[in-house]
Amino acid sequence: MTDVHVIGIGMTKFGRHPEHDAAELGGAALREAIEDAGIDARRIEAAYCGHVFQGMVTGQRILAHEGLAGLPLTNVENACSSGATAVREAALSIRAGEHDVVVAIGTEHLTSRFAGALTPDPSDPEAAVGATMPGVYAMRARRYMAEFGMSREQLALIPVKNKRNAARNPLAHFRKEISVADVLESRPIADPLNLMDCSPVTDGAAAVVLVSDRALRRHGADRAVRLAASALRSGSVDVEPTSMTFEPLTHNTANDAYEKAGIGPGDVDMAEVHDCFSIAEVLRVEGLGLFEQGAYPAAVERGDADIGGRLPINPSGGLLGKGHPLGGTGVAQVVEVVRQLRGEAGDRQIEGARVGLAHCRGGKAVGIEGAACTVQLLVR
Amino acid sequence: MTATERSVVGVSFRPGEFEVDSDGDGHLLGSRCRTCGAHFFPVRHACAGCLGTDLETRRLSRRGTLYTYTVIHQSTPDFEVPYMLGYVDLPERVRVMGQMIGHESELPLGTPMELDVVPVGTDDNGVVLLGYRFVPASGTGADEEETGND
Numbered sequence: 001m002t003d004v005h006v007i008g009i010g011m012t013k014f015g016r017h018p019e020h021d022a023a024e025l026g027g028a029a030l031r032e033a034i035e036d037a038g039i040d041a042r043r044i045e046a047a048y049c050g051h052v053f054q055g056m057v058t059g060q061r062i063l064a065h066e067g068l069a070g071l072p073l074t075n076v077e078n079a080c081s082s083g084a085t086a087v088r089e090a091a092l093s094i095r096a097g098e099h100d101v102v103v104a105i106g107t108e109h110l111t112s113r114f115a116g117a118l119t120p121d122p123s124d125p126e127a128a129v130g131a132t133m134p135g136v137y138a139m140r141a142r143r144y145m146a147e148f149g150m151s152r153e154q155l156a157l158i159p160v161k162n163k164r165n166a167a168r169n170p171l172a173h174f175r176k177e178i179s180v181a182d183v184l185e186s187r188p189i190a191d192p193l194n195l196m197d198c199s200p201v202t203d204g205a206a207a208v209v210l211v212s213d214r215a216l217r218r219h220g221a222d223r224a225v226r227l228a229a230s231a232l233r234s235g236s237v238d239v240e241p242t243s244m245t246f247e248p249l250t251h252n253t254a255n256d257a258y259e260k261a262g263i264g265p266g267d268v269d270m271a272e273v274h275d276c277f278s279i280a281e282v283l284r285v286e287g288l289g290l291f292e293q294g295a296y297p298a299a300v301e302r303g304d305a306d307i308g309g310r311l312p313i314n315p316s317g318g319l320l321g322k323g324h325p326l327g328g329t330g331v332a333q334v335v336e337v338v339r340q341l342r343g344e345a346g347d348r349q350i351e352g353a354r355v356g357l358a359h360c361r362g363g364k365a366v367g368i369e370g371a372a373c374t375v376q377l378l379v380r
Numbered sequence: 381m382t383a384t385e386r387s388v389v390g391v392s393f394r395p396g397e398f399e400v401d402s403d404g405d406g407h408l409l410g411s412r413c414r415t416c417g418a419h420f421f422p423v424r425h426a427c428a429g430c431l432g433t434d435l436e437t438r439r440l441s442r443r444g445t446l447y448t449y450t451v452i453h454q455s456t457p458d459f460e461v462p463y464m465l466g467y468v469d470l471p472e473r474v475r476v477m478g479q480m481i482g483h484e485s486e487l488p489l490g491t492p493m494e495l496d497v498v499p500v501g502t503d504d505n506g507v508v509l510l511g512y513r514f515v516p517a518s519g520t521g522a523d524e525e526e527t528g529n530d
Binding site (some may be wrong): 126 | 393421427448451477489
């Protein structure tokens with residue numbers, strides 16, 4: 001079976017784009033990825049497009065603008081993992097031998113679709129009693145603080161770190177550093193989480209060009225990064241109440257990826273993880289096995305997760321700093337990992353990074369811990 | 381039985397998940413797997429534990445313990461903020477989310493809670509819709525035995 005390689009990356013500026021729609025943003029990211037790959041667009045054989053709220057056939061609207069209409073195209077919805085799932089589907093189509101050159105696009109024009117707190121689908125029993133996504137994570141934060149003694153100030157250090165990284169990322173939504181006091185004094189959203197503990201409503205898109213071994217030989221491997229594993233799981237139904245301070249879904253998906261790639265958590269040099277809320281980063285990295293359970297808040301305090309630290313987490317700024325255009329997020333994480341492994345990350349470059357991890361998860365339904373989770377491992 | 385809205389007459393806001401007795405007591409409806417004994421909320425068609433499909437619909441306990449909670453300050457237009465939202469673990473080993481009263485005073489995790497019936501709006505014909513919330517439990521907790529926890 002062929003390996004899969006990323007040979008082109010593209011990403012729009014993340015932020016508010018009142019003058020563009022999701023298809024235009026997706027098209028801009030796709031054009032950049034094709035140019036970055038240096039391939040003739042006629043060699044693209046298939047496309048996958050991840051988005052959540054952009055309506056029917058968003059991917060087709062993108063391809064129509066870019067002169068690529070007619071390709072096999074699949075639109076993918078998997079909540080906040082939509083873009084990451086599109087990458088995985090694209091990779092599977094290559095591994096299956098069906099295609100040699102495939103693009104994955106993730107896009108979202110969230111500011112035109114949505115404001116305030118994201119909620120589960122209105123049909124869900126938990127939505128019916130007032131569940132919001134920040135509310136669910138706030139409940140997890142309260143529990144984590146009670147079980148592991150994390151202080152509110154320690155939790156605030158996560159948005160402080162990620163916005164410090166975002167300030168070094170020209171494509172990030174937020175470019176301004178913040179302090180612990182800024183986080184603690186920001187507007188309450190769901191106690192104990194405040195506004196700056198929450199990822200923003202962001203527009204943006206990202207795209208990647210993936211190829212098989214055969215296409216890579218023809219193309220040249222100079223800047224290629226191997227997608228060593230792309231794992232996906234959906235959340236299972238709890239048979240009994242389980243701890244909300246540990247994520248079996250993240251843990252199991254990561255183990256699938258580690259096993260497929262023959263890579264362990266100790267081999268990972270940097271990670272982009274789904275920090276939709278400050279507490280989420282804690283739960284992600286501990287679920288991924290990158291830090292011991294209960295140990296991450298102190299590790300952040302020591303600077304272990306900083307660029308230049310033992311294991312940098314979210315050097316792009318993460319969802320908290322870079323922004324969170326739902327469908328765009330998972331692809332943008334892969335874009336950042338590729339940039340880092342190529343050594344093209346500029347002011348936020350992690351020296352010598354060879355193995356990178358991208359983790360996405362999203363969605364909520366009653367009785368399950370999380371809806372969709374992806375873990376991708378990239379190796380240079 | 382200290383519930384404040386006990387005299388309210390109406391219909392369940394989600395009949396498949398919650399029902400209200402003529403005496404005003406509210407009950408969450410769940411599934412019990414006849415093969416392995418696992419319970420679920422809401423009603424399921426198959427057991428996630430053993431994949432058995434012999435499930436019965438049962439009323440779940442009205443009492444449980446507070447696992448965690450938050451106070452919501454930003455929500456959808458359907459809900460007036462602030463409100464307290466939490467998870468309660470029932471004796472059948474089912475965790476249920478609900479709003480709670482007492483958003484101004486902190487409740488210790490592990491506090492015994494009980495289900496309360498509360499009007500949540502009206503339907504298109506003006507009939508009062510009844511929903512549920514959890515309140516700190518009063519009394520002995522004897523009604524846990526009513527539902528046959530196993």
